[in-house]
Amino acid sequence: MRVICCLKQVPDTTEIKIDPVKGTLIREGVPSIMNPDDKAGLEVALQLKDKYGAEVVVLSMGPMQATEIIREAFAMGADRGILLSDFKFAGADTLATSSALAGAIRKLEPYDIIIMGRQAIDGDTAQVGPETAELLDLPQVSYVKSLEYKEDGTCLVTRKVEDRSYVLRVKTPVVLTVLGEEVEPRYMSVAGILKAFREMEVEIWSADKIDVDVTTLGLKGSPTQVKQSFGKQLKAAGHTYDNVSAAEGAKLILEALIDKNLL
Amino acid sequence: MEKTAEFKLYEKLLDEFVETEVKPRAAEVDELEIFPVDTVKKMGEIGLMGICVPKEYGGAGASVPMYAHAVRKISSACASTGVILSAHFSLCVTPILEYGTPEQKAKYLPKLCSGEHVGAFGLTEPNAGTDASGQQTLATEVEDGWIFNGSKIFITNAGYADVFIIFAMTDRNIGVKSITAFILERGTPGFTVGKPENKMGIRGSSTCELIFDNVHLGKEALLGKVGQGFSIAMKTLDGGRVGIAAQAVGIAEGAINETIKYVKERKQFNRPIAAFQNTQFVLASLYAKTQAAALLVEQAAEAKEQKLKDLSLKAAMAKLVGAEVAMEVTTKCLQLFGGYGYTRDYPIERMMRDAKITEIYEGTSEVQRMVIAGAILR
Incomplete structure (x- = not known):
């Protein structure tokens, strides 16, 4: 069984600050991390390795710095790692990213399960998983909480939305996007870290190494472009009420909410 | 010296582990004198308990500086957990690795490395502290091994340890030159662990007395040579x-x-x-x-x-x-x-x-x- 797990390196948004004047993100000095939902996806993939001996192949796209998260994936137990790195991929929106990933995944046949995180904490689009599935013409299940692999080549997948869960049976190969909050990723191991650097190599694939129409890649292949980034601004200063009791305070808040038609 | 990418990733592992597993429990470990059994198991899972042991014996095959860094990071949040690792690894795992026979290594190291077993070291006695050469515990050679009598105090990890490195004289007339090291397993008849000391600090580490009352050990318990102890x-x-x-x-x-x-x-x-x-x-x-x-x-x-x-x-x-x-x-x-x-x-x-x-x-x-x-x- 081969499981392909897609990972994105993102800035750690819990540490990110916004430039108060320009309203843009200050990326300097902000550590880069493996996107949390993707890490949860990797954990699901590694559980398939533990249970069924699956080969776990991790795939990422980004600058050479992104080899860091592939080494981290090795240290957690991944078997093989590929980084798509080429200026032709640069400036990609979600569709062009999906196009590149799909092009690489075609080169990794035969595969059984493709796992991605639900969404990345920097872009928050949740589009790359579904788009990749469409480009590969594969079935997809998003918002996956857990999965059970069956010997007949199907998966029983629990999909969690708002207030309910669905249990679906799907044929492999399938694309799954995993919910980070439902899975606790394992730690790396010391032996894994040493192996990741001393015995394993990250494969670097350029655009001509994958099976894709190059006009669908990078900035040129991106139908959407970011026009402007800005931070959220406080709209009003708000009211301060001094010397009010808790009961009076509650009443004032209620009145204000009713006044604004929020209640 | 610039840190290698490998060392940075190792630091990341330690940071994540300490923040999630060690730091949140440190106050409770101290206050209630809890030996953090679960944390020890997890240290085994990530490879800290056998960190410098070669892979063939279940270790991680890392370096001593990496081991020292682990003790340092863990102790920055919880010194009790830090000394549990240090005493286990430096004082029990290391002498077995350095002086053990291939059979002893194969028998003890895998479980000590996985965290299934905890190790301890018994040298100090009521009357042999700084003057460690004044050992009063006696190991008398008999036909099929050794008979042990005596006691040890202030033994770190004692209440939870499965494997102990114990020192004893084999001949009082020869004195220090007869001091010999042995591997002793928990549960050996005649061997009891006393009650834990109520300490000022490192209260989560289990510090106890060891009592040997005609403990019979086989020849295979000898670590190194007679007199090398x-x-x-x-x-x-x-x-x-x-x-x-x-x-x-x-x-x-x-x-x-x-x-x-x-x-x-x-x-x-x-x-x-x-x-x-x-x-x-x-x-x-x-x-x-x-x-x-x-x-x-x-x-x-x-x-x-x-x-x-x-x-x-x-x-x-x-x-x-x-x-x-x-x-x-x-x-x-x-x-x-x-x-x-x-x-x-x-x-x-x-x-x-x-x-x-x-x-x-x-x-x-x-x-x-x-x-x-x-x-x-x-």
Whole structure:
């Protein structure tokens, strides 16, 4: 069984600050991390390795710095790692990213399960998983909480939305996007870290190494472009009420909410 | 020296582990004297319990500096958990690795590395502390092995350990030259572990008495050769001091980190107390001294890794300086906390209590001075 797990390196948004004047993100000095939902996806993939001996192949796209998260994936137990790195991929929106990933995944046949995180904490689009599935013409299940692999080549997948869960049976190969909050990723191991650097190599694939129409890649292949980034601004200063009791305070808040038609 | 990418990833693992598993439990481990069994199991899972052991015996195959770094990082949050690892690895796993027969290594190391078993080391006796050569525990040779009688005190990890490295004289007439090391398993008839000591610090580590009442050990329990025990003990302690020095530096770093956070928040005279020059100068000195001690620890760890002849001197210097720095740092940081620091609402008083032991165990600071003087005045 081969499981392909897609990972994105993102800035750690819990540490990110916004430039108060320009309203843009200050990326300097902000550590880069493996996107949390993707890490949860990797954990699901590694559980398939533990249970069924699956080969776990991790795939990422980004600058050479992104080899860091592939080494981290090795240290957690991944078997093989590929980084798509080429200026032709640069400036990609979600569709062009999906196009590149799909092009690489075609080169990794035969595969059984493709796992991605639900969404990345920097872009928050949740589009790359579904788009990749469409480009590969594969079935997809998003918002996956857990999965059970069956010997007949199907998966029983629990999909969690708002207030309910669905249990679906799907044929492999399938694309799954995993919910980070439902899975606790394992730690790396010391032996894994040493192996990741001393015995394993990250494969670097350029655009001509994958099976894709190059006009669908990078900035040129991106139908959407970011026009402007800005931070959220406080709209009003708000009211301060001094010397009010808790009961009076509650009443004032209620009145204000009713006044604004929020209640 | 620039850190390698491998070492940075290792630091990331330690940071994640300490923040999630060690730090949140540290206050409770101290207050309720909890030996953190689950944390120990998890340290086994990620490979810390057998960190420098070759892979063939279930270890991670890492270096001594990496081991020292683990003890340091863990101790920065919880010195009890730090010494559990240090005593287990330096004092039990290492002598089995260095002096054990292939059969002993195959029998004991895999479980010690996985964290399924915890290790301990028994040298100190009621009347043989700094004067470790005055061992009164007697191992009498019989046809099929040895009969043990005597006792040990202040044995770290004792209440939870499965494997003990024990020292005893085999012939009182020969004295120190008859001291011999043995591997003793928990549950051996005649071997009992006494009640834990109620300690000032490192309260989560289990420190107990060991009692041997006609304990019968087979010939395979012998570690190294008859009469080699005192040398094994001293060399093992040289390595152990690297771990304790790392623990001391970790405690100091933990205290400094807590204090930096506190002095930025605490306001007096309408200013954070970090704005006062006294705070700045005190913290600056403490930070510089801690980093100096950290370099001595790294040097000693490297000496152990390279099997250098001056390990003994380097380890003694690292432990002497590390322990004194830990004591000074925690005392002065507590002063910056003021009254709040004296309460158990903040971790600084725990760190000060924990720091004190580093000047005492695995050779007091006076013993370290004896070792250093012995090396430089030869």
